[in-house]
Amino acid sequence: MPWVPCDPPLPPVNTGRPKITSATAPPSALQPHELGSTDESIVVLRRTFDELGDLFRIHVPSRGTSTWVASHPDDVKHVLVTNHRNYTKGVGIDRVRLLLGRGIMTSEGEFWRRQRRMMQPAFHRRVIERYASIVREENESLGAEWSAAAHGTGSVNVTLSVSRLALRIILRALFDDDLRQLVTDLDHNPFVAILQGARRDTRFAYEFRQLAREVKALVAIRRARPQGRFDLLQLLLDARDADTGETMSDAEVVDEVMTLVVAGHETTASTLNWTWWLLATHPAVAMRLAEEQYAVGDLGLASYADLIRLPYTRQVVDESMRLYPPGWLLTRRSIGPDTLGGHAVPPGTDVFISPYLVHRHPQHWSLPETFDPGHFDPAQVEARHAFAYIPFAAGPRHCIGQNFSLYEILLHCNLAVRRFQLTDPQPVQPALEARINLRTAGDVHMRIEQR
Numbered sequence: 258m259p260w261v262p263c264d265p266p267l268p269p270v271n272t273g274r275p276k277i278t279s280a281t282a283p284p285s286a287l288q289p290h291e292l293g294s295t296d297e298s299i300v301v302l303r304r305t306f307d308e309l310g311d312l313f314r315i316h317v318p319s320r321g322t323s324t325w326v327a328s329h330p331d332d333v334k335h336v337l338v339t340n341h342r343n344y345t346k347g348v349g350i351d352r353v354r355l356l357l358g359r360g361i362m363t364s365e366g367e368f369w370r371r372q373r374r375m376m377q378p379a380f381h382r383r384v385i386e387r388y389a390s391i392v393r394e395e396n397e398s399l400g401a402e403w404s405a406a407a408h409g410t411g412s413v414n415v416t417l418s419v420s421r422l423a424l425r426i427i428l429r430a431l432f433d434d435d436l437r438q439l440v441t442d443l444d445h446n447p448f449v450a451i452l453q454g455a456r457r458d459t460r461f462a463y464e465f466r467q468l469a470r471e472v473k474a475l476v477a478i479r480r481a482r483p484q485g486r487f488d489l490l491q492l493l494l495d496a497r498d499a500d501t502g503e504t505m506s507d508a509e510v511v512d513e514v515m516t517l518v519v520a521g522h523e524t525t526a527s528t529l530n531w532t533w534w535l536l537a538t539h540p541a542v543a544m545r546l547a548e549e550q551y552a553v554g555d556l557g558l559a560s561y562a563d564l565i566r567l568p569y570t571r572q573v574v575d576e577s578m579r580l581y582p583p584g585w586l587l588t589r590r591s592i593g594p595d596t597l598g599g600h601a602v603p604p605g606t607d608v609f610i611s612p613y614l615v616h617r618h619p620q621h622w623s624l625p626e627t628f629d630p631g632h633f634d635p636a637q638v639e640a641r642h643a644f645a646y647i648p649f650a651a652g653p654r655h656c657i658g659q660n661f662s663l664y665e666i667l668l669h670c671n672l673a674v675r676r677f678q679l680t681d682p683q684p685v686q687p688a689l690e691a692r693i694n695l696r697t698a699g700d701v702h703m704r705i706e707q708r
């Protein structure tokens with residue numbers, strides 16, 4: 258995508274919606290599609306949204322039913338928050354259960370509630386700041402690698418670099434020094450396999466699951482030598498159910514750890530990857546971002562408050578996740594009857610919400626297709642429907658790692674933006690790979706210069 262100067266924002270939009278009540282179903286796409294299971298799903302969703310609007314159905318032959326796709330922020334709020342108790346996670350979760358076992362991403366009901374309650378304190382802002390030195394050290398390693406590239410080939414594989422960065426941060430946050438021990442014992446880091454599987458298919462899921470053995474070994478080491486540790490694994494092992502005083506079994510801890518490795522790595526890596534590509538193709542934004550970072554200097558072991566105080570950096574990251582939300586498809590299934598957009602939803606209906614569509618909804622965004630951090634100017638945020646922006650979902654099942662990832666991304670910006678300038682030698686929009694996460698279909702290589 259060539260660089261496009263930002264057009265002036267349009268006047269505030271009308272977010273209201275006419276009230277209709279209808280026993281009939283919403284309009285249906287003419288063509289059936291295996292929604293969510295094909296590489297074309299995102300294209301089909303986009304095309305159908307352009308044709309049919311806020312609420313439509315697509316027949317899914319393998320399930321023999323129609324999936325509803327809701328994109329109006331009122332419906333987003335209704336499904337994810339107001340009436341969330343009427344929805345399970347549905348089909349999307351069947352796809353990732355092989356990967357994540359019974360971790361909190363896939364579990365439901367009372368078991369999910371218990372696990373979430375026990376894990377929540379580990380993701381508090383104050384706790385996350387304690388990973389500052391890990392985030393910093395790993396960015397220093399990346400800085401050394403990028404510096405060598407800038408003085409050498411002048412080019413860098415950004416996708417691989419940021420993927421490695423995010424993986425190493427979550428692994429060290431989880432296992433602290435035990436990871437180093439495991440790597441020494443095995444003579445390699447078994448988790449590196451995650452970086453090597455380019456496709457996120459069933460074979461990848463099977464290979465990833467083999468890593469559960471290594472996690473089990475790390476849990477056993479920790480149970481034998483628990484003293485004085487601070488990391489996510491220890492927080493999980495020490496967590497107690499407030500009602501019963503129970504702790505998690507080893508199997509439960511293993512599934513939660515596997516969940517955090519997957520959920521905590523690829524999403525963050527994808528945001529960093531897209532952000533660097535967007536900056537490379539929008540020099541005016543990149544310059545303004547660098548100016549903000551120069552003005553504040555090296556924030557050292559920054560607190561969360563230090564980082565979110567950098568308004569333009571946060572706007573850039575928010576805008577990147579608007580255009581390319583890693584969690585691009587949220588799947589839900591209704592338990593009992595419901596009403597959406599005035600239409601009666603039968604029990605057992607698959608209802609999908611795509612943040613990719615919601616974030617490009619022309620009634621809620623002044624320049625839906627343009628990369629413009631101005632979309633997150635306070636006045637625009639104030640005027641917009643609160644549920645028009647949902648990169649971390651919303652309601653009780655919103656992302657537990659939201660603070661963790663924002664801290665990691667914003668600190669990376671502080672450490673890397675002042676040192677490096679990345680440009681795209683062939684500014685062509687990377688193809689989308691919309692599977693579990695929304696990624697670039699291939700690795701993005703960029704020209705790199707040290708500032």
Ligand code: HEM
Nearest residue numbers: 361362520521524525528584648649650654656657658662
């Ligand atoms: C840019 C980074 C990230 C994005 C965009 C993101 C997005 C999301 C979204 C959209 C969901 C909801 C999925 C659904 O309802 O179907 C979610 C859930 C979740 N995320 Fe994240 N995530 C990110 C980073 C992280 C990190 C760093 C961690 C852990 C360290 C994490 C752990 C989780 C977990 C465990 C859940 C399931 C929560 C539950 O169901 O109770 N995420 N994430």
